[in-house]
Amino acid sequence: MKTRSLKVTAVLLAATMAAGSGIAALADTPTAGVTSYTASVLSTASLPTAGFASTVMQVAIDTEEEVQVASKANVSENKKEAVTTAQSEFANIAVSNVEDYVNIRSKADTDSEVVGKLYANSAATLVEEVAGGWYHITSGRCEGYIKSEYLIVGDEEAAKKISKRIAKVGVDSLRVRKKPSTDAKIVEYVDAEEELTVLDESKDGWVKVKVGEEKGYVSAEFVELHTYFKVAESKEEEKARLKKEAEAKKKAEEEARARRNSSSSNSSSSSSSSRSERSYDAPDGSDGSAVARYALQFVGNPYVYGGSSLTNGTDCSGFVMSVYAQFGVGLPHSSYSLRSCGYSVGSDLSDAKPGDILCFSGHVGIYIGGGDMVHASTSRTGIIVSSVNEGSLITIRRIF
Known part of the structure; x- marks a missing residue:
């Protein structure tokens, strides 16, 4: 419909230019709609005819071509805009430029209240740049301001890396x-x-x-x-986390103490595997190192999806759950849920201690020290010891 309207307008303009005084005679023609008026103009005998038809047609063709070119240009611009948008997924991501953390403040002022912390290798969404060398950002549940020197902005490679x-x-x-x-x-x-x-x-x-x-x-x-992306932690979230970690640590210590003081010696000093004559020692302590030593006894035993038997077959989370059960600690049979158990010691392997639970993408294991872990790996390998792939490590959880 737009093209037809432009054609009509072009015809009227061309007729006006070509007809001169001939069109002037039509000034009193009734204007009951553009269609009827245009029809009157084109049918009047007073209009000069020499070359007019070709002029009108050429104007109409030129007009249509211009509409098509403009339409193609708009489509092209829209495509460019779409491509730009697709390529800008990381454009507004600000990456922390710190070794530990930087404070997020309520105002662009170092004297203003601290509302949260943005840790190393974490990201924020840039809202705007503020005078005085500050950035207004949002990250997780935090919104506030960070000094520009502590953020890397506009570096997509840095954003992708974290x-x-x-x-x-x-x-x-x-x-x-x-x-x-x-x-x-x-x-x-x-x-x-x-x-x-x-x-x-x-x-x-x-x-x-x-x-x-x-x-x-x-x-x-x-x-x-x-x-x-790893995001900021608000003051309220930090307070709740520290409280939860302290409670978990206290509970684990109490459970270990109760087990150590228990006079019951029913927890078999050794157990026999139905698939072999191997025997296994009972836990010989109540700390993380004892957990690691106990877990290592089961290396070579089979992996079974959904299983939790340390001797006849277990999967990765069943292995961790069953090992810790021998120390009086109840854990879930889910690698995802294990990410919330005990308390966090970050994701840097240098902070890990023997007995810590290492959580990966869809997998868990028990750290034994020296950069190694024991875990129920696959149905092909069973329970094995292998080096920790730090690049895939999501979090480290400590029970003792």
């Missing part, structure tokens, strides 16, 4: 396959709510992920993808 692409599982027992095909071998099963590290998204309908020591493909239909 980000993690995560696939959150939406169904129970999601199959992880060797190749992106429903006919491919199943290498692992993953529970609902587990968050897996994404390695590749180039295969249509499939996502390549890492699950413990395994790499494989899951159907994109059953996972939710998102980019993850």
